[in-house]
Amino acid sequence: xxxxxxxxxxxxxxxxxxxxxxxxxxxxxxxxxxxxxxxxxxxxxxxxxxxxxxxxxxxxxxxxxxxxxxxxxxxxxxxxxxxxxxxxxxxxxxxxxxxxxxxxxxxxxxxxxxxxxxxxxxxxxxxxxxxxxxxxxxxxxxxxxxxxxxxxxxxxxxxxxxxxxxxxxxxxxxxxxxxxxxxxxxxxxxxxxxxxxxxxxxxxxxxxxxxxxxxxxxxxxxxxxxxxxxxxxxxxxxxxxxxxxxxxxxxxxxxxxxxxxxxxxxxxxxxxxxxxxxxxxxxxxxxxxxxxxxxxxxxxxxxxxxxxxxxxxxxxxxxxxxxxxxxxxxxxxxxxxxxxxxxxxxxxxxxxxxxxxxxxxxxxxxxxxxxxxxxxxxxxxxxxxxxxxxxxxxxxxxxxxxxxxxxxxxxxxxxxxxxxxxxxxxxxxxxxxxxxxxxxxxxxxxxxxxxxxxxxxxxxxxxxxxxxxxxxxxxxxxxxxxxxxxxxxxxxxxxxxxxxxxxxxxxxxxxxxxxxxxxxxxxxxxxxxxxxxxxxxxxxxxxxxxxxxxxxxxxxxxx
Amino acid sequence: xxxxxxxxxxxxxxxxxxxxxxxxxxxxxxxxxxxxxxxxxxxxxxxxxxxxxxxxxxxxxxxxxxxxxxxxxxxxxxxxxxxxxxxxxxxxxxxxxxxxxxxxxxxxxxxxxxxxxxxxxxxxxxxxxxxxxxxxxxxxxxxxxxxxxxxxxxxxxxxxxxxxxxxxxxxxxxxxxxxxxxxxxxxxxxxxxxxxxxxxxxxxxxxxxxxxxxxxxxxxxxxxxxxxxxxxxxxxxxxxxxxxxxxxxxxxxxxxxxxxxxxxxxxxxxxxxxxxxxxxxxxxxxxxxxx
Numbered sequence: 001x002x003x004x005x006x007x008x009x010x011x012x013x014x015x016x017x018x019x020x021x022x023x024x025x026x027x028x029x030x031x032x033x034x035x036x037x038x039x040x041x042x043x044x045x046x047x048x049x050x051x052x053x054x055x056x057x058x059x060x061x062x063x064x065x066x067x068x069x070x071x072x073x074x075x076x077x078x079x080x081x082x083x084x085x086x087x088x089x090x091x092x093x094x095x096x097x098x099x100x101x102x103x104x105x106x107x108x109x110x111x112x113x114x115x116x117x118x119x120x121x122x123x124x125x126x127x128x129x130x131x132x133x134x135x136x137x138x139x140x141x142x143x144x145x146x147x148x149x150x151x152x153x154x155x156x157x158x159x160x161x162x163x164x165x166x167x168x169x170x171x172x173x174x175x176x177x178x179x180x181x182x183x184x185x186x187x188x189x190x191x192x193x194x195x196x197x198x199x200x201x202x203x204x205x206x207x208x209x210x211x212x213x214x215x216x217x218x219x220x221x222x223x224x225x226x227x228x229x230x231x232x233x234x235x236x237x238x239x240x241x242x243x244x245x246x247x248x249x250x251x252x253x254x255x256x257x258x259x260x261x262x263x264x265x266x267x268x269x270x271x272x273x274x275x276x277x278x279x280x281x282x283x284x285x286x287x288x289x290x291x292x293x294x295x296x297x298x299x300x301x302x303x304x305x306x307x308x309x310x311x312x313x314x315x316x317x318x319x320x321x322x323x324x325x326x327x328x329x330x331x332x333x334x335x336x337x338x339x340x341x342x343x344x345x346x347x348x349x350x351x352x353x354x355x356x357x358x359x360x361x362x363x364x365x366x367x368x369x370x371x372x373x374x375x376x377x378x379x380x381x382x383x384x385x386x387x388x389x390x391x392x393x394x395x396x397x398x399x400x401x402x403x404x405x406x407x408x409x410x411x412x413x414x415x416x417x418x419x420x421x422x423x424x425x426x427x428x429x430x431x432x433x434x435x436x437x438x439x440x441x442x443x444x445x446x447x448x449x450x451x452x453x454x455x456x457x458x459x460x461x462x463x464x465x466x467x468x469x470x471x472x473x474x475x476x477x478x479x480x481x482x483x484x485x486x487x488x489x490x491x492x493x494x495x496x497x498x499x500x501x502x503x504x505x506x507x508x509x510x511x512x513x514x515x516x517x518x519x520x521x522x523x524x525x526x527x528x529x530x531x532x533x534x535x536x537x538x539x540x541x542x543x544x545x546x547x548x549x550x551x552x553x554x555x556x557x558x559x
Numbered sequence: 560x561x562x563x564x565x566x567x568x569x570x571x572x573x574x575x576x577x578x579x580x581x582x583x584x585x586x587x588x589x590x591x592x593x594x595x596x597x598x599x600x601x602x603x604x605x606x607x608x609x610x611x612x613x614x615x616x617x618x619x620x621x622x623x624x625x626x627x628x629x630x631x632x633x634x635x636x637x638x639x640x641x642x643x644x645x646x647x648x649x650x651x652x653x654x655x656x657x658x659x660x661x662x663x664x665x666x667x668x669x670x671x672x673x674x675x676x677x678x679x680x681x682x683x684x685x686x687x688x689x690x691x692x693x694x695x696x697x698x699x700x701x702x703x704x705x706x707x708x709x710x711x712x713x714x715x716x717x718x719x720x721x722x723x724x725x726x727x728x729x730x731x732x733x734x735x736x737x738x739x740x741x742x743x744x745x746x747x748x749x750x751x752x753x754x755x756x757x758x759x760x761x762x763x764x765x766x767x768x769x770x771x772x773x774x775x776x777x778x779x780x781x782x783x784x785x786x787x788x789x790x791x792x793x794x795x796x797x798x799x800x801x802x803x804x805x806x807x808x809x810x811x812x813x814x815x816x817x818x819x820x821x822x823x824x825x826x827x828x829x830x831x832x833x834x835x836x837x838x839x840x841x842x843x844x845x846x847x848x849x850x
Contacts, residue, residue: 001576038783039758042775053761054754061751102754115754 002067004128005059008304010342011124013528014349015051023118023353024048026360029367037110051121057101058125062132065097070133073257074424083245085212085259087139094136095168104143105166108150112158113166119356120349123297127345130301131308134428135257137298138209144290145171145217149236152274152283157236161215169214173287174205174237174263181207182441184219184280185229189265191220199235199272201243201265209435211261212246214239217287218270219279232279235270243268254427289385291436292393293355296348299393299400299432302425303341306400306407309422310334313411324410333410337403339538343517344396346524351388357381384458387449388516394442395513397432404429440506447505450489455512462519468526470533474540478518481544484551485511491558504557507550514543561617562714562736563674564608566637567665567681567694568601568622570630574686575599582817595629597636600682602749604742607712608680609641609750615714619643621676623668625653625661631765634788638760639752644785646672647765650792652804658688660807662696667796669701678719679739683708691741698739705739706732710746765790 005011024047025031031047033040041047069090076088087095098104106122108114122144130137146165150158165171180186189203201220205211216237223231237244243266250260274283314325314334324330358381361374370378404426408415415422433439449455459482467475488511492504501508518540525536572593574581580592605622612618622637622645624630634645648668656664669676679701684691691707698705710729711722719734724743762776763786769777780786793803801807828839843849 039755041758042779049761050758053757057752057754057757097751100753101751102756106754115758 002063003056003059004062004067004131005055005124007059007063009531010345011055011127012052013524013531014345015055015120015124016048017120017349017353019353019357020048020118020120023120023356023360026364027116027118027356029364033110033116040110040116051117054103054115054117055121055124055128058103058128061097061101061103062128066094066129066132066136069094070136070257070424071421073133073135075256077256078249078259080246080249083247085210085246085249085261087259088257091136091139091257094133095139095170098140099168104140104168105146105162106143108146108162108166112150112162114162119293119352119359123293123348123352126294126297127301127304127348130298131304132301133257134298134302134305134425134432135255137294137301138255138258139170141294141298142171142173142210142213144294145173145215145287147290148173148217148234148283148287149273151286152234153236157271157273161236161238164215170210172208172210172213172216173291174208174211174216174218175284175287176207177204178206182438184232184284185227187219187221187232187280189218189220191222191233191235191270192224199270201235201237201268201270203265204247205261205263205265207250207435208261208263209258211259211263212239216244217273217283218265219284220270222272222276222279229280230277232284233276234273234279234283236273237265237268237270241269252431254424254430288436289355289389292389292442293348293352295432295436296344296351296389296392296396299396299429300341300345300348302400302429302432303337303344303396303403306403306422306425306429307334307337307341309420309425310337310403310407310410313414313420313422317412317414330410333406335534335538336542337406339521339535339542340399340403342524342532342535343521343539343543344392344399346520347388347392347513347517348396350520351385351392354381354385354388358385383454387446387454387458390437390442390445391449391455391509391513391516393436394433394439394446395510395517397429398439400429400432443506443509446509446512447501450505450508450512451493451501455516456486456489459512459515459519462516462523465519465523466526467522468529470529471522471525471536474518474522474525474536477540477544478515478522481511481515481518481547484547485515488551488554491554495558504554507554511547511550514547518543560615560714560717561619562611562615562677564611564618564620565669565672565676565679566601566605566608566620566622566642567679567697568605568624568633568637569598569682569685569687570595570624570626570633571598571685571687572596595632597633598682598685598687600684600686600742600744602682603744603746604680604682604740605637605640605642606747606749607709607740607742610747611678611712611714612641619674621645621672621674623665623672624648625656625664625668628765628767628790631763631768631788631790635760635763636752638763639757640750641753641756644788646789646791648791648796652793652800652806655805655808656803657808657810658690658692658696659809660803660805662693662700663802663807664796664798665693666697666700667798668791669697671791671796677736678712678714679703679737680709680712681739681741683741683743694739694741701739703737703739704734705741706734707741709740709742712740712742760786762786763788 021044031043034042072090073088079086105114106117110116126141149161191199218235218237221231222233245264246261247264248262311334314330315323317324358378361378407422408426411422521536521539524532573596583589608620620642622634622642624633625648628649631647681694695705706721708723709721710724713720721732723730724745765788
């Protein structure tokens, strides 16, 4: 009888952000689809009401089905049967429930059976599902690979594949190989063309999440003799056609419910998706940005479950004659978990709106010519999305790990036993800062936005907002933090040494991230103090200490 | 073959999550403190209907409910899961009905359904009254066979096959159509609301609810007949005024007592040997606690 959406006011707050009116109105093309589709909204209020209702369905399924199944899914895990994946039995129950509720293809166009929802409620769904079971969000959340088909495949492919995704078929993105992990330019899996033009895939993929999904996007070398990323193309592999077997399912530390597969392609027929040679350069980048946002949502969901478990235990466990939450050492841990949770969630939805804005304008641009102003807005939001995606993936996943660690710590000895959910949460959290690009690679993607000033400019935009009186002490701290960030940055830049920038990159990116999350929290605390004021205060204390430490490190190093 | 399926459902106060405000001082239910929900067993019944519809394409599910005008929510809940329409039976003279008057009123409603019926499915009992009488009484009034405690209903060759839950196992019975089936809470749980159907049917309203909508939504409902939920009164079902509501209800409530459970003093039986155990068992049998 639990509802993970209704019991979390923060989600409703983020769903109702003022920018949603523009996003939704544009995504719904001025609400013209209601004449063609009986489930399309009449107006903005109608669309928002639908988002709310659908999130309630997801919240209910998370509370009543997915979360109660998480323990057995973790214990049972998937199995290999004749070269195919068999999920843990309760994973099938989860999938059935979500399919019955029509929750596949959430963001896809209605003409293919999708819901045409904004990315914000979709990301919220991933946040909810991850809180219920972080491993299951992988199986379900890979539906966002369909966005790549929607964006780059041809009409015929869209009309053949997208309705299947909307009807509940699962997906995978097959990028990694034994010798091509972070460095995807080294992908070797071969794509060759038969005389009749059919593409055939041969080779091995490794560490493929949900590798036995129904429809897969496969990165392969289509240009014989090429060595780098320019020889790679993207292919759609349909499991119905055969030619691929699962050789092994990895035995992992966490996210046991999500099958991580080694795949062998032997003359597997496939279709080219988009243009040749653009596989890595264009399509993987698009896939990756979507996937990174997905991992950020997964991380926030993990933080949410860590917070709930820690709080519940700290309130119910008594020592020395009182609940342990009454001891400052424990209370501080719980409050810090909550602050990091709220801050990373605020950054998550800010980033999601940026992505949604530019993608929606671009989608409109494929139907009609955009105005100059629209083009400029799309460019501006794309830049912000590119800057914020690695920031929220990197910092959000590190927070998830810290929160899971503290959650176990709050549980004391019990947390080390398998009796409590925190032990699973701790193991599940660990991958978030590794896959879809390690935190270190997120820093590589983010640092240019530090040096070119994308973050600084956005910080100035936030600083120009109106804040409530009770939030103004927090804003004063943020101004100090901003000054420290800018000083450290200019010192590093003044040295004019690329290696030095790389060396301090993590520190600089984190400083920017703390200031940005601090301002987002100040904004939230002004708009909804009952939900966020305490977290904003705790976060400001925590973040200012982190920023000061980095500042001290960098200035000390350079002296 | 396609089936005309009628689902009987009741909106009930959620007695499973009773807080301290649930009862008024006079011993009656404080309905304001208890949210109105879809009676749980009726959701199991709806799921059986939906499974029949899945297995027999072209089948229709009509939800029939009696209660306050807000019971229209029950029809919407069915539409959100794959139902096709419904009738809300609501009228002042129907109020205060016991199971006899209720089953009469519902039977009259079913008789007046324009498309008829092949199978009528309801939950075993409602959590507010817990009588389990309405379904069987409707079967008697419509002169139909009835199968109770159903866990699974399938239909083929014009016959229904029903798995019945018994105390120590189950039995499978066959019954010709049409019939009345009541479903237990151990049957498959009802599927979730569907995202597309929720968006399609959220403005489905009864004529009286239509008045509360803005012009845009009113026009929408008027342009889509599937969004209009039937609301019937006594006249629509041609009910005998003597057999409905309080008048038609022979059940008289003499008094309602607010029972407060109090722990009794514990009793200690000495002797950990067989004789001591035997005394304990004897005493439990005498008190009808076991045996």
